[in-house]
Amino acid sequence: MSVVTIHRKVLEKNDEIARRNRAMFSAQGTFVINLVSSPGSGKTSILERTLEYFNGKLKIAVIEGDVQTDLDAQRIARYSVPVVQIVTNGGCHLEAKLVEDAMVNLDMRGVRLLIIENVGNLVCPSNYDLGEAMKVVVASTTEGDDKPLKYPGMFRHASALIINKIDLLPYLSCKLDVLKSNALNINPALKVFETSCTTMAGIPEWCAWLEQNLSR
Amino acid sequence: MHELSIAQSIIDIVHQSVPAEELRDVRVVKLRIGALAGVVPESLEFSFTALVAGTALGNASVEIDHVPFVIQCNTCRQSFSNEYGFVVCPDCGGVDTKVLSGTELQVVEIELEDVEAEAS
Numbered sequence: 001m002s003v004v005t006i007h008r009k010v011l012e013k014n015d016e017i018a019r020r021n022r023a024m025f026s027a028q029g030t031f032v033i034n035l036v037s038s039p040g041s042g043k044t045s046i047l048e049r050t051l052e053y054f055n056g057k058l059k060i061a062v063i064e065g066d067v068q069t070d071l072d073a074q075r076i077a078r079y080s081v082p083v084v085q086i087v088t089n090g091g092c093h094l095e096a097k098l099v100e101d102a103m104v105n106l107d108m109r110g111v112r113l114l115i116i117e118n119v120g121n122l123v124c125p126s127n128y129d130l131g132e133a134m135k136v137v138v139a140s141t142t143e144g145d146d147k148p149l150k151y152p153g154m155f156r157h158a159s160a161l162i163i164n165k166i167d168l169l170p171y172l173s174c175k176l177d178v179l180k181s182n183a184l185n186i187n188p189a190l191k192v193f194e195t196s197c198t199t200m201a202g203i204p205e206w207c208a209w210l211e212q213n214l215s216r
Numbered sequence: 217m218h219e220l221s222i223a224q225s226i227i228d229i230v231h232q233s234v235p236a237e238e239l240r241d242v243r244v245v246k247l248r249i250g251a252l253a254g255v256v257p258e259s260l261e262f263s264f265t266a267l268v269a270g271t272a273l274g275n276a277s278v279e280i281d282h283v284p285f286v287i288q289c290n291t292c293r294q295s296f297s298n299e300y301g302f303v304v305c306p307d308c309g310g311v312d313t314k315v316l317s318g319t320e321l322q323v324v325e326i327e328l329e330d331v332e333a334e335a336s
Contacts, residue, residue, distance in 0.1 A: 001243070001327050001328065001329060001330060002327075002328050002330055003325055003326070003327050003328075004233055004234060004325065004326040004327075004328070005324070005325050006229070006233050006323055006324070006325065006326065007322060007323075007324055008229050008233075008322065008323050009321065009322055010222055010225050010226055010229065010247070010321045010322060010323055011222070011225055011321060012229075013225060013228065014225070091221070092218050093218055095221070123218070123254050124218035124254070126254050127218065127222075127253070127254055127255075127321070128218075149300050152252055152300055152301030153252055153253075153254040153301070155301075156252070156301055156303075156319075184304075185300070185302040185303070185304045186300065186301050186302060186303060187303065188303065188304060188311040
């Protein structure tokens with residue numbers, strides 16, 4: 001047997017394209033968020049509330065990632081912002097190359113904030129850097145308070161955690177303090193928001209924090 | 217199921233590291249995979265085998281070195297392992313900790329059968 005010793009990161013090619021994306025975003029002066037969560041936690045609803053909050057104040061563009069359909073892009077298009085849909089056709093996550101290719105179809109003139117809504121999945125997207133400035137993970141109360149324990153990778157890499165659907169807490173066994181402490185044990189630096197897209201609770205706080213990060 | 221795309225990335229790395237005429241001699245691709253890398257080993261092995269079947273790499277299989285998740289507390293200097301990916305020190309409660317291992321996703325070594333030895 002002869003042995004070739006290499007020690008290479010498996011996803012180095014993705015990381016290289018992500019670095020290229022990051023340099024492009026930086027040159028454009030665009031702050032980029034990679035929004036991740038399991039399916040149905042409310043990513044698109046939070047995105048809609050965020051677009052409403054910044055309407056007329058800040059130019060935002062959106063990349064929608066889904067396994068099938070452009071239903072989410074249709075929802076976002078109602079807000080008259082530049083939006084492009086990536087359909088992965090079965091793929092469980094977005095990769096840096098998909099984002100790089102999608103940028104060609106996005107009018108970025110004057111855009112300060114780009115939000116990439118990843119495919120709903122708490123496992124696979126955590127391995128793939130897209131070139132974003134930060135990952136934001138959404139966990140909804142209906143998913144239970146043990147999600148961070150089951151999917152630590154996603155919480156480890158995030159800068160902020162949005163706990164969504166807090167208006168449903170009275171009807172659920174999910175304990176907010178348990179969910180928070182589980183997440184903070186994995187990532188003590190997480191900035192935590194508690195939101196409801198129905199009552200609008202927490203949305204202004206989340207948007208204000210986002211605005212602070214933009215002006216940094 | 218991102219194991220399929222991870223398996224393809226591993227195959228790409230093998231192609232870049234071994235001359236084309238020696239690909240058929242590759243027997244083992246050694247990987248280091250951390251407990252928190254988010255990869256299901258069985259699924260990765262299956263994906264790799266499915267992708268190389270009928271190709272020059274058809275004789276190759278993956279061998280996985282599983283790396284536990286370990287943190288070291290910078291305050292009390294102790295190391296701890298846990299399956300949840302907790303980075304808070306379980307002893308002193310400190311958050312000034314360093315992840316020592318458990319997030320790896322690496323191709324470490326490629327083993328090729330020695331063709332000359334085969335001939336002799």
